[in-house]
Amino acid sequence: MTSIEPLREFVTLFTGLFDERSTPVEIQKTGAKLLKTLVSRDDWLPEPYTRPHPERYSQYLLHCDPLERFSVVSFVWGPGQKTPLHDHRVWGLIGMLRGRESETQFTRREDGTFAKGETGYLEPGEVSFLLPGVNDYHLVANALADRTSISIHVYGANIGGVSRAVYEEGSGVEKTFISGYSSEDVPNLWDRSRSKAA
Numbered sequence: 001m002t003s004i005e006p007l008r009e010f011v012t013l014f015t016g017l018f019d020e021r022s023t024p025v026e027i028q029k030t031g032a033k034l035l036k037t038l039v040s041r042d043d044w045l046p047e048p049y050t051r052p053h054p055e056r057y058s059q060y061l062l063h064c065d066p067l068e069r070f071s072v073v074s075f076v077w078g079p080g081q082k083t084p085l086h087d088h089r090v091w092g093l094i095g096m097l098r099g100r101e102s103e104t105q106f107t108r109r110e111d112g113t114f115a116k117g118e119t120g121y122l123e124p125g126e127v128s129f130l131l132p133g134v135n136d137y138h139l140v141a142n143a144l145a146d147r148t149s150i151s152i153h154v155y156g157a158n159i160g161g162v163s164r165a166v167y168e169e170g171s172g173v174e175k176t177f178i179s180g181y182s183s184e185d186v187p188n189l190w191d192r193s194r195s196k197a198a
Contacts, residue, residue, distance in 0.1 A: 006044040008189045010034055011063050011072065014154070018069050024156065028091050028129055031154060036127045039095035039152055045074060046187050050098075052078035052148045058182040061160060063189060068158040073181070075140075077101065077149045082141030084166040085114065090156040092130035096122040099142065099149025103128065106137040112172040122151065137167070 013034050017027045038044075049060040058076040065071065077099070085106055094101075105117035114137065121143055122128060130136055142149040153159070160181045165174045 002044060002046050004044055004046060004187055004189060006038055006041065007062060007072075007187065010038045011189060014070060014072075015065060018065075024091055027156070028093065028131070032093055032127050032129060035093050035095040035152065035154060036125065039097045039127070040125050042098055042124065045097065045150070045152075048183070049074045049187070050076060050148070050150055052076050052081070053182065054078065057081045057083065057142075059160070059179060060183050061181040061186050062152075063186065064158050064160075068161070069156070071155050071158050071160065073153045073155070073159060075151045075153055076182075077142035077151075079145050079147060080142060083139055085137060085139045085169050086166045087132075087136045087164055088130055088155065088159070089132055089136070089162060089164055090159065091132070092156065092159075093127060093154040094122065094130070095127045095152045095154075096124050097150045097152050098124060099144050099147060100124075101149055101151050102141045102143040104139045104141075105135055106139070106169075108137060108172070112174075114167065114169060114172055116169070139169075 014031055017030055060074045062074055063072040101122045102119055104119040106114040108114055160179055163176055163178055165176050167174055
């Protein structure tokens, strides 16, 4: 049976960063270390939050802070699946749990079009960051053509409720969207009855 204890501990410690009145930069810096610890092992994510959708990537909510100061999401990528060019409008952390992910950065020109930047790769256990005004425009894809990849994302808001945008790469035409989530339930972090019964 999968134990979500590592996720529960991560959520508790991450919430504590806000209680310490840390700045957003401090939260992201310390949070990256916490996320690196979480994705250093691949035995805690419940199976329902690892299932790929046959047509598009899945975005499963694992936890949302009651005050919506942050959210934790598992992104599940079927072979070859990718996002369009998009933004976030809040800070973010991405930790690779399983497989391999590619990220292509874009810079927005003054005329609203985009310049394509470098493509980097995330391997299991690695963490990267996103910050509006620094590196908030990107296209993400499963870098593996033959199997599922899973990354754990932490955002500085309830990302499923944030109004964001996707962009046409050539013209820069913007289309707003609110992503929502791929599931209607979340793991119950706080029920310890099974571990107590064992």
